[in-house]
Amino acid sequence: MNGPLNGGGSDGRGHDDEFRGVPRIPSPRPAADDLHPHAYRPPAPEAPTGDEHCPAPDTQAPAPDDADRAGTDTAGADRAGADAPKTADGGDRRSHRVLKSLLGAWALAACSAEETTAVEEHLGECAPCAEEALRLRDAVGLLHTDRDLDLDPLLRFRVLENCLGRRPARIPVPAWADPYDAETARLDALLRDIGDSDWHAPVRLKWFDGKTQVNRRTTVAGVIGHLMTVDGLVAGALGLDDPLGPHAPLPPTARTESFWNSADLPPTGAIREPWRDQSHTLVRTVSFAGRGVADMPVPYGTFALPLRDALLDRAFECWIHADDIADAVDYPYAPPSGTHLNRMIDLAARLLPAALAERRRAGLAGPPQHLVAAGAPGRSLHLEVEGSGGGSWYIALDSPAAAGSPDRSIAQVALDVVEFCKLVAGHVSPEEAAVGQDGDREAVRDVLFAAAALSRL
DSSP, rough: OOSSSTTTTOSSGGGGGGGTTOOOSOOOOOOOSSSSSSGGGOOOOOOOOOTTSSSSTTTOOOOOOOOHHHHHHHHHHTTHHOOOOOOTTEEEEEEEEHHHHEEHHHHHTTTTTTHHHHHHHHHHHHHHHHHHHHHHHHHHHTTOOOOOOSSTHHHHHHHHHHHHSSOOOOOOOOOGGGHHHHHHHHHHHHOOOOOOGGGEEEEEEEEEEEEEEEEEEEEHHHHHHHHHHHHHHHHHTTTTTOOOOOOOSSHHHHHHHHHHHOOOOOOOGGHHHHHHHHHHHHHOOOOHHHHGGGEEEEEEESOOEHHHHHHHHHHHHHHHHHHHHHHHHHHOOOOHHHHHEEEEEEEEHHHHHHHHHHHHHTTSSSOOOOOOOOTTTTEEEEEEEESTTOOEEEEEESTTTBOGGGGGEEHHHHHHHHHHHHHHSSSHHHHHHHHHHEOOOOHHHHHHHHHHHHOOO
């Protein structure tokens, strides 16, 4: 494009003739702004031909030099709105320089409707301005930083699900250990996101001692120490190192008190790493152990649970205490997935008949009314848990050995899924828990108090 495209020379119009015939959209060039600013200026209006006495325009006038043109363009930009030439349909025909100066406002959507129309028509004709407009529009997109910085609690689950779908794990985690694996990972993400001072934030742990709700004050670091010491029961059953040593007590409350009292200093954020290492080790060990390990007993002092149920119990407590920590540091925290919640509720429903029998031996529940043979259907309460992860369970009322039966149901209790879990954790009193009750009032009361009695420190 260094000479006339049509092979002609100058026609007496100076520099303007050099660009006569230039295409509306130029061919690719190494830079967008290396053309003369008059390359895309609209041609001067033709002189009228109807009047023979009208003098012809002076075609021999030389082009203004750069200094004169700069002054003229600056003054013209100030009068762009008033003095812009009109097109045949009445619209503005603004100069290339004026339209280019409007690109920034156009990218920010700050132009008037007339200016927007003029700029967009110009972008269809001027390649350098079109390239500049694209750059400005992309830059404006980088200015929008008002986004939520909190991680989605299910992000890790979706990433792992996608990764495992592409390349399955060589040694997969057993399905019964999934809730523990997921809840420890979610709590670890919360702990990584809090500040150093948050580890000393006060946390009040609540549980039900059989008659009334009690609580204990500790810190965020103290809660993690509590989780680590009770998880040590599972570690000891698997032959791993117990964080309290070989002669540590078995009951969870005694273990926690022993840890809190033996520490020379209150626990700090340094407790996160040994707790997380222990949870990783537990998941890795049960993944390599094989199928038979699921039924291995884990002693809790006064009772024992199979390993599959013990890890489910630890997942439940991990979620409950993570929620306690989140409340203390004002952090958003969602309940577990519906599938995992259903397994946790099922464990509580299976433990309720034994808890009810224990309260009956302590004189805290009504006596049995119709004893039946082991495995036979007996008087039952219909427990209906509503929401994601909920379901229906029939709780045997007279003996842990009896089977719950819909045919012998004498009462019904309906609760929200999270409300029921809070009741089992001792965070909600039995009197306030039930949303709907029907049938034998004594049976309803006994089951609600037995559910709260499942809680502990």
